[in-house]
Amino acid sequence: MSLNSKDKKKLKSFLKLLKEKRRTFIGYPVNTTFDYSEISDFLDFPINNVGDPFDSSYYGINSREFETEVLDWFAKLYEAPLNNYWGYVTSGGTEGNMYGLYLAREIYPKGVVYYSQDTHYSVSKNIRMLRMDHVMIKSKPNGEMDYDDFSNMLSTWRSAPPIIFANLGTTMKEGVDDINKIKKILKDLAIPEYYIHADAAMAGMTLPFVDGAKFYNFKDGIQSISISGHKVIGSPVPCGVVLTLKSNVGRIARAIEYVGTLDTTVSGSRNGFTPILLWHAIKDKGFNGFKKIVRECLKTADRAVKKFNENGIEAWKNDNAITIVFPKPSEYVTSKWQLAMQDDHCHILVMPQVNDELIDELVDDILNK
Numbered sequence: 001m002s003l004n005s006k007d008k009k010k011l012k013s014f015l016k017l018l019k020e021k022r023r024t025f026i027g028y029p030v031n032t033t034f035d036y037s038e039i040s041d042f043l044d045f046p047i048n049n050v051g052d053p054f055d056s057s058y059y060g061i062n063s064r065e066f067e068t069e070v071l072d073w074f075a076k077l078y079e080a081p082l083n084n085y086w087g088y089v090t091s092g093g094t095e096g097n098m099y100g101l102y103l104a105r106e107i108y109p110k111g112v113v114y115y116s117q118d119t120h121y122s123v124s125k126n127i128r129m130l131r132m133d134h135v136m137i138k139s140k141p142n143g144e145m146d147y148d149d150f151s152n153m154l155s156t157w158r159s160a161p162p163i164i165f166a167n168l169g170t171t172m173k174e175g176v177d178d179i180n181k182i183k184k185i186l187k188d189l190a191i192p193e194y195y196i197h198a199d200a201a202m203a204g205m206t207l208p209f210v211d212g213a214k215f216y217n218f219k220d221g222i223q224s225i226s227i228s229g230h231k232v233i234g235s236p237v238p239c240g241v242v243l244t245l246k247s248n249v250g251r252i253a254r255a256i257e258y259v260g261t262l263d264t265t266v267s268g269s270r271n272g273f274t275p276i277l278l279w280h281a282i283k284d285k286g287f288n289g290f291k292k293i294v295r296e297c298l299k300t301a302d303r304a305v306k307k308f309n310e311n312g313i314e315a316w317k318n319d320n321a322i323t324i325v326f327p328k329p330s331e332y333v334t335s336k337w338q339l340a341m342q343d344d345h346c347h348i349l350v351m352p353q354v355n356d357e358l359i360d361e362l363v364d365d366i367l368n369k
């Protein structure tokens with residue numbers, strides 16, 4: 001079994017293109033510096049974690065043992081109650097966010113979703129798919145929710161239980177919604193019943209590792225959280241983790257005879273390789289390894305903002321953020337550096353592959369191209 005020479009050539013030139021594109025990949029929150037060669041043998045098996053990771057399954061070629069270890073690690077990181085948490089390895093941040101909203105809707109079928117303008121574009125689609133009532137809240141210039149607007153909207157819709165979709169690091173500006181302020185507003189309006197989901201797609205793997213940074217977690221009253229695995233951790237295949245309280249999941253669980261497991265997840269068949277991959281990353285780096293990586297990224301990001309500003313480019317970033325926002329440069333620059341744009345600004349993400357030399361090259365391009 002082998003490809004003909006034309007097809008082989010096609011693959012070879014695609015590989016070359018990928019290597020070129022990876023060099024100037026700075027516009028998305030994706031770490032490109034991973035090495036999973038130690039676990040590549042597992043790609044030879046049809047590993048499938050169909051169904052509930054904590055339940056057994058007739059499908060024997062599964063990596064549940066690795067998946068549950070990964071979930072335990074994240075549960076500790078986000079201070080979930082260790083005897084009352086549940087979760088699974090998802091296909092990415094979007095699925096985890098959808099799952100959080102789904103649970104919230106099952107708990108509060110008449111609930112209204114509150115989410116800020118700066119929320120990831122996939123969320124409004126998910127809300128439509130789930131047919132949930134929703135209110136969009138204004139954002140502040142730094143990407144954080146506008147709490148006055150939130151408070152006003154909340155008083156208007158007071159009779160419906162609020163489902164707060166909170167951003168712990170927005171996509172464009174890495175703004176963090178203040179869960180304590182949100183809870184205070186709920187309390188001031190005497191709203192006893194609510195649900196808070198946290199979208200920590202990217203910052204869920206940075207903020208918990210920064211000394212002195214506040215990362216809102218289960219102890220602060222969030223009921224579910226979603227993160228992406230392919231962003232800060234890095235992965236050749238998109239993946240993510242969703243965690244919630246076990247008591248939330250009970251009402252959606254259905255036992256399915258065909259696969260001998262509980263159907264608690266969004267998809268049926270689930271990737272059995274990504275749990276091994278995340279497990280490898282966690283074992284390889286550990287808490288202190290990630291802490292070091294994040295510290296380096298923050299240092300480079302601070303230096304980058306300085307460099308931009310010294311050269312007259314109006315760049316800024318939030319505290320403890322690795323996202324740098326600046327005015328939209330020329331098309332040459334946005335295309336070479338694969339920059340995501342919104343209105344008149346764009347951003348870069350200082351991921352582990354980004355160093356001072358790369359920033360210098362980018363600044364040079366912005367000034368001259």
Ligand SMILES: *Cc1c(COP(=O)(O)O)cnc(C)c1O
Nearest residue numbers: 092093094120169170171201228
């Ligand atoms: C990336 C991102 C998402 C989507 O995650 P995927 O893993 O791409 O599905 C959702 N929310 C935020 C804030 C993000 O940065």
